Amino acid sequence: MTQARIIVGMSGGVDSSVAALRLRDAGEPIAGLFMQNWAEDDALDGGGCRAEEDRRDAVAVCGRLGIPIHFRDFSGEYWAGVFEHFLAEYAAGRTPNPDVLCNREIKFKHFLDAARELGAESIATGHYARVARDGGRQRLLRGRDRGKDQSYFLHQLGQAQLAATEFPLGELPKPEVRRIAEAAGLPTAAKKDSTGICFIGERDFREFLSRYLPARPGRMLTPDGHEIGEHPGVFYFTLGQREGLNIGGVRGFEPAPWYVVGKDVARNILYVDQGADSRWLRSERLWSETAHWIAGAPPAARFRCTAQVRYRQHDQACEVELGEDGSLAIAFAQPQRAVTPGQSVVLYDGDECLGGAVIAATDAPLERRLRAEAA
Missing domain, CATH: 2.40.30.10 (Translation factors)
Structure with a gap:
């Protein structure tokens, strides 16, 4: 068997499937690698990351493409490098972005290391982004499909990582990716895109977070001090959020939607105001x-x-x-x-x-x- 030059991160979704297909059809010697980043407990995490379903789909796609697939468990690294930071930020009243950390710490660090241990020179992913190589300098460019561009989540990558990375979907619009997958008979062609944070999946965010940051109810106030109600915990909310406030009609206020406009973690106060464009x-x-x-x-x-x-x-x-x-x-x-x-x-x-x-x-x-x- 030819040594794989590129290892493709196979997520079990249509994007990574077509990334692998395009590299294979270009004549590249490739293999797939499925990363498990979250240690699921079925009793605890039903409805979460769909890791087993994604693993089966990744295996099926690699079988269809006739390429080998490898498996790595990065759940310990993910917990230490991404999830602990995620919890600490929410506990401090901030709103972290775990996708940015996951790319820096897992997909373009531990995955890249694993690929090199397997003898590969480079990795490839299904991200919608492009790399321009100019005289030894790597430039990260937006994906052509601006609606799907993922360079925002990749901004923590450096020269060495980009030099060893391919983004085969960077020039393609998403509908074309699905068309290619369907034409090739890939089992992920019509699979729904994953949404939200991987370890939360389809579950209720507040219920998930409450396992690690227990509810601590407190007052809900307007910026000028009018008490509007009670919140279940300031760290369950983010600025600009409308959902989950459970504010009905309030005497003395117009029947307009309420939004989160501030958080005082030390005093456990959630500040709210009416209007999506509140000056606050x-x-x-x-x-x-x-x-x-x-x-x-x-x-x-x-x-x-x-x-x-x-x-x-x-x-x-x-x-x-x-x-x-x-x-x-x-x-x-x-x-x-x-x-x-x-x-x-x-x-x-x-x-x-x-x-x-x-x-x-x-x-x-x-x-x-x-x-x-x-x-």
Whole structure:
């Protein structure tokens, strides 16, 4: 059997299936690898990650393609490198992005190491992104299908990782991927895309989180101090959230939807206001933790670019200033809604992803007030 040059991360979904098909049809010697990242307990986790179903589908696809498949259990590494951070951030009242950490710590670290142990030179995944290779420099580009582009989740990758990675779907729109899978008779052709966080799956988020962060009810207030009701725990909510507040008609207020506009973890208070565009949710500036640059260094100490503060957000014009500690101060041309500490701000120059950082703070009025009160 020919030694595989590329190991394809087989998730059991249609994207990784077509990534493997395209590499095989291009004449590349490949093999698949299925990663188990979450140790499921059927009694505890019914309805969770569908790991066994995904494993069977990955095996079936590799069988259909006539390529070998390997298996690795990274659940211990995932717990230590992703899940413990996820819990700590929620306990602190922030909203983390585990997909970003999973890519950095698992898919492009432990998976890449496993591929090299198997004798391969590179890995491939079904991400919708592209790599441009210019004279030894790797540039991460958005996927052609902007609706599916996943460069936002890949902004923590570096030169060595991108040099050893292929994204076979980067030029394709999602409907074409499904058409290719159907034409090839792949068993995942019509499989529904996975949504949400892998270890939560289709389950209720609050119920899952309550296993690790027990409910701690507290007051629900407007920013000017009117008590609206009781919340089950501030860490179950994120800025801009409407669902799950269970606020009915409130005397003295219009019958309009309520939204989360702030959290005071120390005093266990959830702040809410009416209107999706509440002024309490709007900010013009943010400050970040230490940034990661895909090129290895920032383009300048101060520069203009565009940014996303959430996945699938349209480009937002901004000016970036680099701090002495590597953190960022970003000023937006237009006010932003519900910029959330713990999430990632990702920077772009056209289609090129420059890098990004975890959001530490914003100048949203309620957040500023709560910081001043805590000082």
